Amino acid sequence: MKHEIVINLPIAADEVPNLRELVGWDGRYSDYPTLFERCNFWAGLRDEENKLIAFGYVSGMGLQHGYMEDIIVHPEFQQKGIGESLVRKLLQEAERVGLEIVTLTYDSKHTSFYKKSGFTPCSGGLWRRKD
Structure with missing residues (x-):
């Protein structure tokens, strides 16, 4: 399969929540399609x-x-190699639109993946609302 990652790929509102659930995450169905209206850009692959x-x-x-x-x-x-291609495509688009810094948070078990994808591990912090 060739990795044709597409910036701002047309995506139906339920597709990302369904994909999130397939990897064991909360679907966050209420976030879509609002996320597409508010984020800078996205990328996808079919x-x-x-x-x-x-x-x-x-x-x-x-x-x-x-x-x-x-x-x-x-x-x-x-x-x-799809994840790495996805991250690289997003970073290429970030560079194209003039972003100088892109950050992300990830579980430490994914450090080598993100290092391979061009990120430099660094310290940071996380605030989370108390339920």
Whole structure:
């Protein structure tokens, strides 16, 4: 399968939540399609049957800094280089639109993946609302 990652790929409102659930995440159905209206850009990949198999996006003010989130690859298509291609495409688009810094947070088990994809690990912080 050739990795034809497409920036701002047309995506139906339920496709990303369905993909999120396939990888064991909360679907966040209420976030879509609002996310597409608010983020800077997104990227996706479809398989031969036109099913969404990869997704990620960059959000922020669109000035100097962006934040990458939701790098998702369908479980059946993982370990094939799709995730790395997705991240690289998003970083190419970030560079094209003039972003100088892109950050993201990830579980430490994914450090080597993100290093391979061009990120430099660094310290940071996380605030989370208390439920």
